[in-house]
Amino acid sequence: MFKFFINILLFSLIITISKAKQVVNYPIPEITNYPPEVNGGFTSNWGITEGLDGKLYFANNYGVLVYDGKTWSNIILDNNDPARSIATDKLGNIIVGSRGNFGFISNNGSGDPIYKSLNKYLDDKNYKNRDIIYETFSLADGQIFFRSLNNLFFYKDKKIKVIKKVNKRKFGVSRLLNDEIFIALIGDSIATINDHKIIKIKNSEIFKDKTVTGFHKSKTNELVVFTRKNGVYKQTDDGFLKINNEIINNIGVIYRTFGLVNNKIGLATYEGLFILDNSLKPIAHYNSNSGLRVDNIRSIYQDQNGIIWAGLDDGISKINENSKFKFYDLKSSNLNSRVRSLNVYQDHLYVGTNVDLKKLVLDNNGKLKESFIQIGKEKLNTQVWETFISNDKLLIGSNAGLGVIDNSENYELAINKKDIGIVFEIIESKIFKDYLLVRSKKGIFLINKFNLKDYRKIYKGSGVGYLNELEERDEIWFRVSKKGIFRFKIENNNINKTKFDEKIFTEGKVKLFYINNNLIIYANKNYLEYDFLKERFKQSDLFSKIINIKNKEILDLKKTNINSYWVTFTERIEGKRVQEFYEIDSDGKILKLPFENISHHLDTEFFFFNNLTLMSSNEGIVIINDKDFNNNQTGSAIISKIVNNDQKVFFGAPNKDLVNNTFKIKQDFKFNQNKISFTISLTDYFYENKNKYRYQLVGFDEKFSDFTYSHNITYTNLKPGKYDFKIQGLNSNGVLSEINNYSFYIDYPWWQSKIFYIVEFIIFSILLITTLFLKQTGKAAALATSISFMMILAFFEYINFVLDPLILDLSNGVPVFSIFSKVLLGLILLPLERLINSILDKMAKKIKVN
CATH class of the missing domain: 2.60.40.10 (Immunoglobulins)
Structure with missing residues (x-):
C-alpha cells in the first residue's frame, strides 16, 4: 500500500512538472554583450576556449582576447594576423591557429603572454602558405591537430607531420568526437583520420554537393552530419538519412555546429544561436530580439560552469543558460506595460498589466519563441490589478470593476465600477466559507463565489491596504490610509470592530504582514507586532538578525509553497537605493536570497505556483529557479x-x-x-x-x-x-x-644586512685590539677614546636593527623603540663611554703586566 501511494505521488509530481513546463516554455536567460569597445578586439570572433584556471580565450580578428572576469586583455600574433581557431590541450597550453601560421601562448620572460609560432618545426623551411587554420584540436596522445583548406598538421614534441589534400580535394570542416577526427572532403565525401591516414566513410558521397558544417554523435552513437543549407543527416547501415526537422530545415545558413554539455548541440547561424538536445530536438533559439548584439554567430563555447559564450560577427555574448533567472521582458515578449498580477489558468500564464489582460502563447511566426496576446480586447482595455481563479473561471479585478473570463476566454463584467469601485485584490476567505474577500477603492466586500451578484460591504471607504485574514483567530486586519489600523473580529456571525488610530498609524507609511502567526506592522520606520495576549503593540525582533534592519523598509512579503516567506526590503546606502530579498522559514530562520542581479527591478511581487516561481516587476516577468540556490561551484x-x-x-x-x-x-x-x-x-x-x-x-x-x-x-x-x-x-x-x-x-639594504654587521663586527674587533694596544703603550689616548665611542654607536645601531621590527609589531607601527633608544643613548653615552674606557684601561694594564 505504501508503494502504491508513493507511485501515485510520483505520478502527480510528474504531471505537475509537465504542466509547469507547458506554462513556461521559452523564457530568455540573462544575456550580456561585450562589444569591441569593451573587449578591446576587432569585430569577428572565430573560436573560444578556457584555460585550466578558468580564464577565457577568444580567437579574434585582432589576435587573442583574454577575459578573467574583471579585465580584458589581448595578445597580438605574428604580422598582426587574426586568430582563427583556438583550443586548450590537456596540460593547459593555449593553442592558436592563424593565417599561414599556428602556434601557442608563451611567456616573454618578463611575465607578459606572447604568441610563439610552431612553423619553425615544419620540414619545409620555406613554407609561406597563407591558408587559414580553421580548426585546432588537442588529441589524447598529446598531438595537436590543425586544419587548413590544403593541409592538415599534426604537432608533437617539436615535430610536425603534414597531410596534403587528397586528389585535389580540399579539406572542409573537421571535428573531434571521442578522440576520433571527422573531416569533410570538399566536393567528394566525409572521412575519418586514423594514424595520419584519411579513411573515407562508406556511402558518404551524398555530401559531394553539400557543404558540411559539423559532426556530432547521437545519443545512440550514430554519426550526425550538419550541412550549411541542406539540413541534417544521420548515419544508418545503408548510408545517411536526412532527418526531417522543420526548424532546422528552415534555417537559412548553418555556419558551424559545436558540441555542448550533456551532448547538446549549438548551431551558429546567420539567424542567431539554436540549441538542440541529445535527440536533436531544438530547445532554444537566441537572436538579436532575445538580447544578442547581432544575429550572425561565428563560434559557440560552454564553459565549466555551463555558461554559453557566443563569438559573434560583431562582439561576444554571454548566455547564462544555467542562471537562477530567466525573463519575459516588456519589449520582446509583447508585454509592453508594467505587470500587476499573474496567474496560471488552463495551463496558460495570464498577466494583468497597466493597460490590459494578456496570455502567454507560442509564437507561430517565430522559432522557439513565446509572446503575450491580449484577452478581452473589446471589453477590457484598462488596468488589471488582480487575477484570481474561482470555480473554473478567472476573476479579473480591474479599473472597470470585477469581471470574469470563462474557459472559452469570453470576458464579462460581473460587478461594475459604480457598485464596487476599482478592484485591487481578491482573497478566498477561510473565515466566511464560500465567500471571497475583495478589496477595492470603495472598501472591503464579501462576495459569494458561487453567485457574484450576491455581495455585501463590510468596510466602506477608500485607502484600504494590506488586507490580512487571520483564520485561526477569526480576525481580519487592514490599514486605511491616514485613518489607522482596523481589526475586525468575527464572533457568532457578528463583526466586532476595533480601530487603532494612534499617530504612528495615521501618519507616514503603515504596512501589515502576517507571518508565522505573528502580525507585523511597519510604521514610522519601526517594526512592531501585536501581542494578542496583552492586547497591545510591542517592538518586534522578528527581523532583528537582518543586518542594519533599522534602516530597511519592508516592501513586500509573500508565503511560498513550502510554508516559508519571501521578504523584500529596501534601504538607501551612499545615496543609492538598494534592494534585498530574504527567506524566513517556519522556525524563523532567515536566509538572504542571492537575488542581487534582479535587485534593480521595481514594484516587485512574487507568485508561487506548482513547480513555478515568478516575479512581476516594472521590467516584465522573472522566472526564478528556486531549486538551485545552493550551487557550490565557483571559479578560481x-x-x-x-x-x-x-x-x-x-x-x-x-x-x-x-x-x-x-x-x-x-x-x-x-x-x-x-x-x-x-x-x-x-x-x-x-x-x-x-x-x-x-x-x-x-x-x-x-x-x-x-x-x-x-x-x-x-x-x-x-x-x-x-x-x-x-x-x-x-x-x-x-x-x-x-x-x-x-x-x-x-x-635588506647592504648596510642592514647580516653580512654587513659581521664585517662591521670584525672591523671593530680589530679596532678594539688596536685600542687596547694604544692604551697599553700610552700613546694616542684621544684616538683610542674616539674608537671606543664609535664602537658604542655601532653596538646601539645593531641593537636597533635586531629589536626595532619586533617593537614595531608590538606597538602597532609606532616607532617607540627607535625614539627610546636614541634618547637612552643620549643620556648614557658619556657615562657609558667612561665605563668602557675604564674597562679598556684595566684590560690594557693587565695585558701589560702579563
Whole structure:
C-alpha cells in the first residue's frame, strides 16, 4: 500500500512538472554583450576556449582576447594576423591557429603572454602558405591537430607531420568526437583520420554537393552530419538519412555546429544561436530580439560552469543558460506595460498589466519563441490589478470593476465600477466559507463565489491596504490610509470592530504582514507586532538578525509553497537605493536570497505556483529557479597582474609552455623596490560584476580584509622581509573559492644586512685590539677614546636593527623603540663611554703586566 501511494505521488509530481513546463516554455536567460569597445578586439570572433584556471580565450580578428572576469586583455600574433581557431590541450597550453601560421601562448620572460609560432618545426623551411587554420584540436596522445583548406598538421614534441589534400580535394570542416577526427572532403565525401591516414566513410558521397558544417554523435552513437543549407543527416547501415526537422530545415545558413554539455548541440547561424538536445530536438533559439548584439554567430563555447559564450560577427555574448533567472521582458515578449498580477489558468500564464489582460502563447511566426496576446480586447482595455481563479473561471479585478473570463476566454463584467469601485485584490476567505474577500477603492466586500451578484460591504471607504485574514483567530486586519489600523473580529456571525488610530498609524507609511502567526506592522520606520495576549503593540525582533534592519523598509512579503516567506526590503546606502530579498522559514530562520542581479527591478511581487516561481516587476516577468540556490561551484581566484615600483612583474603569462620552456615569476626585490600592486579576479562568470574578493599580505596584514568589489590592491613602503600575498574570491551565490597566493621577499639594504654587521663586527674587533694596544703603550689616548665611542654607536645601531621590527609589531607601527633608544643613548653615552674606557684601561694594564 505504501508503494502504491508513493507511485501515485510520483505520478502527480510528474504531471505537475509537465504542466509547469507547458506554462513556461521559452523564457530568455540573462544575456550580456561585450562589444569591441569593451573587449578591446576587432569585430569577428572565430573560436573560444578556457584555460585550466578558468580564464577565457577568444580567437579574434585582432589576435587573442583574454577575459578573467574583471579585465580584458589581448595578445597580438605574428604580422598582426587574426586568430582563427583556438583550443586548450590537456596540460593547459593555449593553442592558436592563424593565417599561414599556428602556434601557442608563451611567456616573454618578463611575465607578459606572447604568441610563439610552431612553423619553425615544419620540414619545409620555406613554407609561406597563407591558408587559414580553421580548426585546432588537442588529441589524447598529446598531438595537436590543425586544419587548413590544403593541409592538415599534426604537432608533437617539436615535430610536425603534414597531410596534403587528397586528389585535389580540399579539406572542409573537421571535428573531434571521442578522440576520433571527422573531416569533410570538399566536393567528394566525409572521412575519418586514423594514424595520419584519411579513411573515407562508406556511402558518404551524398555530401559531394553539400557543404558540411559539423559532426556530432547521437545519443545512440550514430554519426550526425550538419550541412550549411541542406539540413541534417544521420548515419544508418545503408548510408545517411536526412532527418526531417522543420526548424532546422528552415534555417537559412548553418555556419558551424559545436558540441555542448550533456551532448547538446549549438548551431551558429546567420539567424542567431539554436540549441538542440541529445535527440536533436531544438530547445532554444537566441537572436538579436532575445538580447544578442547581432544575429550572425561565428563560434559557440560552454564553459565549466555551463555558461554559453557566443563569438559573434560583431562582439561576444554571454548566455547564462544555467542562471537562477530567466525573463519575459516588456519589449520582446509583447508585454509592453508594467505587470500587476499573474496567474496560471488552463495551463496558460495570464498577466494583468497597466493597460490590459494578456496570455502567454507560442509564437507561430517565430522559432522557439513565446509572446503575450491580449484577452478581452473589446471589453477590457484598462488596468488589471488582480487575477484570481474561482470555480473554473478567472476573476479579473480591474479599473472597470470585477469581471470574469470563462474557459472559452469570453470576458464579462460581473460587478461594475459604480457598485464596487476599482478592484485591487481578491482573497478566498477561510473565515466566511464560500465567500471571497475583495478589496477595492470603495472598501472591503464579501462576495459569494458561487453567485457574484450576491455581495455585501463590510468596510466602506477608500485607502484600504494590506488586507490580512487571520483564520485561526477569526480576525481580519487592514490599514486605511491616514485613518489607522482596523481589526475586525468575527464572533457568532457578528463583526466586532476595533480601530487603532494612534499617530504612528495615521501618519507616514503603515504596512501589515502576517507571518508565522505573528502580525507585523511597519510604521514610522519601526517594526512592531501585536501581542494578542496583552492586547497591545510591542517592538518586534522578528527581523532583528537582518543586518542594519533599522534602516530597511519592508516592501513586500509573500508565503511560498513550502510554508516559508519571501521578504523584500529596501534601504538607501551612499545615496543609492538598494534592494534585498530574504527567506524566513517556519522556525524563523532567515536566509538572504542571492537575488542581487534582479535587485534593480521595481514594484516587485512574487507568485508561487506548482513547480513555478515568478516575479512581476516594472521590467516584465522573472522566472526564478528556486531549486538551485545552493550551487557550490565557483571559479578560481587568480592574480592577473603584479607590478613592482610601476614595473611589470607578471601579466598573466604561463609558467610553462607547449615546448617545455619554464618561466619563474620574480619573487626577490631590492630594498627600494618596496611598492607592489596586484590585480586580482575570480573566473566565475555567472554575475562577474557581483564577485567579491578578500586579501591578506602575510608579513604586513594581521588578517584577511573584508570582502570588497575592489580588484586592485597596492602596498607601499614595505619593509625588508618575507611576504605572502593571499587572495580568495566570493561569487554571487556566496561560494568561496580556494585561496591563491604569491610569495616574495624584499632584500635588506647592504648596510642592514647580516653580512654587513659581521664585517662591521670584525672591523671593530680589530679596532678594539688596536685600542687596547694604544692604551697599553700610552700613546694616542684621544684616538683610542674616539674608537671606543664609535664602537658604542655601532653596538646601539645593531641593537636597533635586531629589536626595532619586533617593537614595531608590538606597538602597532609606532616607532617607540627607535625614539627610546636614541634618547637612552643620549643620556648614557658619556657615562657609558667612561665605563668602557675604564674597562679598556684595566684590560690594557693587565695585558701589560702579563
